[in-house]
Amino acid sequence: MELLSGNEAIAQGAWEAGCSIGVGYPGTPSTETLESFAKKEGVYAEWCPNEKVALEVAVGASAAGARVIATMKHVGVNVAADPLFTAAYTGVGGGMLVLAADDPGMHSSQNEQDSRYYALAARIPIIEPSDSQEALLFAKDAFGLSEEFDIPFLMRSTVRVSHAKTPTEPSGRTEHVRKEYVKDPSKWVMMPAYAKGRRIDLDARWQRLREWAEECPYNTVEMRDTAMGVVCSGAVYQHVRDALPNASVFKLGVTWPLPEAKLKQFREDVDKLYCIDEASPFISSHVAALGIRIDEMPGSLPPYGELSPRAIRIAFDQQVPEAEQAQPNLPPRPPALCAGCPHRLVFKELVRAKCIVTGDIGCYTLGALPPLSALDSTVDMGASISMAHGFELALANEDHSPVVAVIGDSTFAHSGLTSLLNTAYNQGCGTVCILDNRTTGMTGHQGNPVNGKTLQGRVTRELDLEAVVTSLGVDDVRTVNPNDMKATREAIKEATQATDRLSVIVFRSPCVLLRDSFVVQNPYYINASCTGCGSCISLGCPAIAKDAETGSATIDTSSCVGCGQCAQYCGFHAIEQS
Ligand SMILES: Cc1ncc(C[n+]2csc(CCOP(=O)(O)OP(=O)(O)O)c2C)c(N)n1
Structure with missing residues (x-):
């Protein structure tokens, strides 16, 4: 048993499945997946200049018969969308897993798009782990499934799954024997004459995927009190267990295609059925589209942002425990360029x-x-x-x-x-x-x-x-x-x-955190000539502040890296190096 983050577990699962090539472009919360994979025995991994290039390298490696993983954050899927859509047509040679790590709440992103809509539009199946153990197992299985159904699989994670460390059971690697590459233009040359054939074949592959989703053990039903049933996936499952411990839960591990018959049965088995979604109505809208009646919650969930047990408790009119109450008057901590940042x-x-x-x-x-x-x-x-x-x-x-x-x-x-x-x-x-x-x-x-x-x-x-x-x-x-x-x-x-x-x-000029190339110099300090004009403070360096009593500037010598930028802006020679 090891404590692994979801990202580390995905890398472990890929490695155990004999995946030999990893490609991607960094982006929070996906980055550590490829970094972790790159450290494993017997694999090749590379950062590509962007996600489109990464996915194309992956398609090539798969066509040549290798098992391959491509990693990116959700906005990276936009960049990779062009090859992604057509990769559904070509299908795979060696199994191919694409990790799309989403950022509901935009902790470090410019939007909070839901990558599942891409897979839906591209006709690519989606698997969604709710913790690191599932991340490992799903990733490990994905390569064989990809080969069985002749299609890339998309694994969708979110910040909490990618970054939280939970108990995981890693095991050994099964080497994958690369399928010999055989030239086949009808599968790999997507000009209209061949693409039309693959489009028809894609529908046949989807028929089999729908049947698989009904039986797939990743979709689990946990029956508790039948008064209330909740359909959810990913990290939301953990919040639901926290906030509604007595509810029966349908945890979707495959969020596309949906297991229609199984969901309909669950509807029969509970009095009230709710879908709990995070940042987009992906599950509720598609469950409703199957003709399954969804009950209204007493309150409502936020339509955007990251979900929490607190938000679910509020939506179900429940008491929010003291520890989950929003803390008033917390000091804001806006991000800032580092002290000495060359930008x-x-x-x-x-x-x-x-x-x-x-x-x-x-x-x-x-x-x-x-x-x-x-x-x-x-x-x-x-x-x-x-x-x-x-x-x-x-x-x-x-x-x-x-x-x-x-x-x-x-x-x-x-x-x-x-x-x-x-x-x-x-x-x-x-x-x-x-x-x-x-x-x-x-x-x-x-x-x-x-x-x-x-x-x-x-x-x-x-x-x-x-x-x-x-x-x-x-x-x-x-x-x-x-x-x-x-x-x-x-x-x-x-x-x-x-x-x-x-x-x-x-x-x-090197980033100040690059310790092999940035040399920290003696710190600067403010001498008696400071007039409190604020010129140095206007640089926004976190090492510089204004003394509330004297009004003059002060430099925190423990964070100053001695870049000397501020001294060049002082008209009074009040900033000197120690
Ligand atoms: C399409 C896409 N891929 C990945 C990211 C994640 N990301 C945000 S900033 C960044 C790299 C910035 O590096 P650089 O341009 O060298 O600037 P620096 O941060 O070093 O100043 C990346 C990869 C993103 N926002 N969008």
């Missing part, structure tokens, strides 16, 4: 230059928050550059502020490259700042093509950003140390002055 001065200077700043997704999204308040937009990975082009097109005939896109190195490799190619190819203008902090910071320091580090530490070459940008058609390219205020200011001024051409500034 900070770029935002400070972009605001100073009164730029319209289209942002992107990464640590640097935090530049949107006060006191920097630098960003005008953040939508999805890569959008900074394409949105800046849109701004430039719309404002072309007017005098306007400089339009600047800000994008991280991993995000640039993910989908900024094609956006920049578009602007350059269409003779667009504006400035793109690539914040190259030598890592994929936001998701926990994964390697990426720009820093040349691979998941399993294989030797590779680092992408030459400046050369790539130049070859995409940008002539005005400069490289700047973002910790140097004057150089940063000058570069932004020069790049944005030329309104008729596209320019790129590569701001390169």
Whole structure:
């Protein structure tokens, strides 16, 4: 028995099933799955530049007969959707499992979409564990099932399943013998002539999947008090057990296709039937669509956000225990760029230059928050550059502020490259700042093509950003140390002055948490010359605060990393290094 997180358990299950190849792109809450898989004996794993590439690598590996897992967060499924839909047609060679980890409540995401709708639309079966033991078992079985039904399986997890550690029983690995690859265009060449045949075949495969769902042991019925029955899945099952301990429960481990006959029987067996959904009506709407009558709860559940036992108790008019009451007056803890973060001065200077700043997704999204308040937009990975082009097109005939896109190195490799190619190819203008902090910071320091580090530490070459940008058609390219205020200011001024051409500034300096490349220096302190002007505080460095009594600035020497950014903004020489 071992305590494993859901993500670790999925990796273990894949390994036990003889899965030999793992691919993905990091994203909370999915990231640790591939990191954990990569450490196992006898497997190959790689981070890909984005989820679409990862899924295509997986489809190729599966076609060639290997068992393969592809991991991503829910928004990654959007990126991978193109191959996903057609992979349902081709089916598989070796078994293929796609992990989509959803983030209800948006703990670290830009939306809370429910990945199950993708699988539904793509006609791909969905398995949904409610704890780590199920995550292990479902993942382990998924490869054989995928081969049996000739279709990729999608495992949907949510934050609580992916991150909570629960007792798990790992066992040994059964090596999978790769099926020999045999050329078969009618299965793998999805041109209309062949795709039409596979579309018909997909329906036949679905007929068998529906029958399987009725018998599948992942769908379990727990009969208790027959006065109330609840249909639920995943982490919600744990909340239901907490809040409604006497209720009979139909725990769906397969959430698509639904086990119609079994659900109808459950309806017969209980007086009142409820569906408890989290953040989307996926289960209730499809249970209702089967013609199964669902009773109304005394109260209502929140239509969005993460569910909790408390929310369920309230919906069923129950007392909420003291420990689950919302605690008043808790101090807010907004996220902030770290002390010494190399992104900070770029935002400070972009605001100073009164730029319209289209942002992107990464640590640097935090530049949107006060006191920097630098960003005008953040939508999805890569959008900074394409949105800046849109701004430039719309404002072309007017005098306007400089339009600047800000994008991280991993995000640039993910989908900024094609956006920049578009602007350059269409003779667009504006400035793109690539914040190259030598890592994929936001998701926990994964390697990426720009820093040349691979998941399993294989030797590779680092992408030459400046050369790539130049070859995409940008002539005005400069490289700047973002910790140097004057150089940063000058570069932004020069790049944005030329309104008729596209320019790129590569701001390169390591993330302060990269202990092998960032060297912590002696901390800074405030001397007696401080006038309390607040200039250093406006940088939003968490190491700097205002002394409530004296009004002057103070530096917390235990969090200061000695970057010296603040000293460059002090007009009174009041910040010195110890
Ligand atoms: C399509 C998609 N995939 C994955 C993520 C998760 N994610 C958020 S930020 C980020 C990486 C950011 O790295 P980088 O661009 O290098 O910026 P940094 O955080 O280092 O500043 C990732 C992978 C996401 N939001 N969207």
